Amino acid sequence: MAANIAAPRSLGDYSLVGPYSRVAVEEGLADARWYLSPVPKEQMRALLERRDGPAIRDTLIWFGLLIGFAAAGIALWGTLWAVFPFLLYAVIYGSSSDSRWHEAGHGAAFKTDWMNNALYEIASFMVMRESVVWRWSHARHHSDTIIVGRDAEIALQRPLSLGKLIGKFFAWPGAYFYFKGLLRHVAGRMSPEERTFIPESEFGKVYTRARIYLLIYLAVIVTAIATRSIIPLLLIGLPNFYGSWLMVTYGLTQHAGLLENVLDHRLNTRTVYMNPINRYLYWNMGYHIEHHMFPMVPYHNLPKLHALVKGDMPPPYNGLRAAYREIIPTLRQVLRDPNYYLVRPLPASARPSDAPHQAEVISSDAAPDAQGWVEALDLARLVPGDSVRFDHRGKTYAIYRSAVGQLFASDGLCTHGKTHLADGLLQGACIECPKHNGRFELRDGSVRRPPPRIPLKTYPVREKAGKVFLNVSTAEVSDEPVA
Ligand code: FES
Structure with a gap:
């Protein structure tokens, strides 16, 4: 077990x-x-x-x-x-x-x-x-x-x-x-x-x-x-x-x-x-x-x-x-016996139930500059149509590059549940959450499809000399550890 x-x-x-x-x-x-x-x-x-x-x-x-x-x-x-x-x-x-x-x-x-x-x-x-x-x-x-x-x-x-x-x-x-x-x-x-x-x-x-x-x-x-x-x-x-x-x-x-x-x-x-x-x-x-x-x-x-x-x-x-x-x-x-449960053992090749989700995470503890910009990753790591999780100083973000090359950034977790949006499906300027397929418009964070009802917080993001920079000046960092 x-x-x-x-x-x-x-x-x-x-x-x-x-x-x-x-x-x-x-x-x-x-x-x-x-x-x-x-x-x-x-x-x-x-x-x-x-x-x-x-x-x-x-x-x-x-x-x-x-x-x-x-x-x-x-x-x-x-x-x-x-x-x-x-x-x-x-x-x-x-x-x-x-x-x-x-x-x-x-x-x-x-x-x-x-x-x-x-x-x-x-x-x-x-x-x-x-x-x-x-x-x-x-x-x-x-x-x-x-x-x-x-x-x-x-x-x-x-x-x-x-x-x-x-x-x-x-x-x-x-x-x-x-x-x-x-x-x-x-x-x-x-x-x-x-x-x-x-x-x-x-x-x-x-x-x-x-x-x-x-x-x-x-x-x-x-x-x-x-x-x-x-x-x-x-x-x-x-x-x-x-x-x-x-x-x-x-x-x-x-x-x-x-x-x-x-x-x-x-x-x-x-x-x-x-x-x-x-x-x-x-x-x-x-x-x-x-x-x-x-x-x-x-x-x-x-x-x-x-x-x-x-x-x-x-x-x-x-x-x-x-x-x-x-x-x-x-x-x-x-x-x-109503308390009888069938327990199916996991095979030897399986990871334990408490193993963390193995997702690509880019993290940085670098201090933002005076305007709140922080270097996140090389643009080359973010191919068109892709998204990546970026953890910075105890907070998780998602950075997206649309199929036509536009960059977007948002809070990393869906507002409906604790699901990482970087694992979702990017469609144009919309991110679809991988849990219940709620959708958010990344230009303004508005909800495009329920079940989420709370808009997603978005952040300025830009590319300079092959690097992607995220502006975290308006980020609210919670005490909850990033998982
Ligand atoms: S957790 Fe994202 S739509 Fe439910």
């Missing part, structure tokens, strides 16, 4: 406003720095690059399958043969919408933002997740993965109930909480838990989406009544109850039975090799440790990322069957 594993607690209180929420903060588990496997900077930059092509192809196939199965079911209506296309339609609708929701929500599926947003909204509705609520809950899930009292998306809560576990395969009790939340939002109210992870400025969007969802459901019901046919309900709504079993089958492999309250995804997450059909339906989310460590790497690049980091991770499971050979006995044990 790795050295920094916090003691597990499983007292059945997963509330985000309960005692363990406070305990998580006190123990430094909230918004903490997580272990990251080393990946060479150039290779990470290449992996982060977005493309539209793979997701357009996969999405067209996906819509094609939905339309094809629906058309076949309608054409065969009145015969027993109609059952098969409708069952297949339900699996595509109720299960594979989960991974589309997920990847588009991270903004990493497509290069083009509106495509991510459009797919995200469609898939959110299909998978019965209110799009705005889940965008924020998922950001929290990535900040505080399986941290009790912080993570709103812990699928298997202890003590485990066999009835609830089986019910999950039929969208139960998820559908109950979904419709309860939907009606609350239609009425313009938020729960105390939701208020812990959704900023108030987003409440209006939550209510609007909820009312749109409700109108869609009402329109489907009215159409079914008017046409005296169940087909509209077989196309929208009902498929979740008999088509989401595959999503649960995939989803349980992610974290089920593993440790809570640790800051190393290798200890609370699984990577499972899958066959090409499952990889397509699940959009490569079987590479789940890799996804959690580097959530901005698009799904189509996860196999390449896996090849780079697999020596630093527990061995992957060779298929779903292999994963369930471990998960089923583990869950049996958890049913008997």
Whole structure:
């Protein structure tokens, strides 16, 4: 077992406003720095690059399958043969919408933002997740993965109930909480838990989406009544109850039975090799440790990322069957003993959980000149499109050189969490944070894409005689050590 594993607690209180929420903060588990496997900077930059092509192809196939199965079911209506296309339609609708929701929500599926947003909204509705609520809950899930009292998306809560576990395969009790939340939002109210992870400025969007969802459901019901046919309900709504079993089958492999309250995804997450059909339906989310460590790497690049980091991770499971050979006995044990956790040892080749992030850091303690300028690095070390972390006298900065050669500088840490922006993706004059893909405009530090809400502090930077100089005269140095 790795050295920094916090003691597990499983007292059945997963509330985000309960005692363990406070305990998580006190123990430094909230918004903490997580272990990251080393990946060479150039290779990470290449992996982060977005493309539209793979997701357009996969999405067209996906819509094609939905339309094809629906058309076949309608054409065969009145015969027993109609059952098969409708069952297949339900699996595509109720299960594979989960991974589309997920990847588009991270903004990493497509290069083009509106495509991510459009797919995200469609898939959110299909998978019965209110799009705005889940965008924020998922950001929290990535900040505080399986941290009790912080993570709103812990699928298997202890003590485990066999009835609830089986019910999950039929969208139960998820559908109950979904419709309860939907009606609350239609009425313009938020729960105390939701208020812990959704900023108030987003409440209006939550209510609007909820009312749109409700109108869609009402329109489907009215159409079914008017046409005296169940087909509209077989196309929208009902498929979740008999088509989401595959999503649960995939989803349980992610974290089920593993440790809570640790800051190393290798200890609370699984990577499972899958066959090409499952990889397509699940959009490569079987590479789940890799996804959690580097959530901005698009799904189509996860196999390449896996090849780079697999020596630093527990061995992957060779298929779903292999994963369930471990998960089923583990869950049996958890049913008997809620304090049972499966601890997967790290291989001898792996770095320990408390090993520092191996990033390129340029540091200097040189005194700034009278105007606040300090020499940071040789310009040649900063190729166009690149960024670098620069630590100066206890404070961390990020210095960027755009593809067209413009220099920018900012505080080194994202204003949303303790993530180094120099590890992010520079797009024009925008830096995208590698944690939740928040974006900042580097000309003025303004937020271009949530979840950050606080602007980024920027600094004057200039090049002179092949050297990059940063002006730190307006920097505020905190007492917190740079890590
Ligand atoms: S840490 Fe969340 S967007 Fe940067």
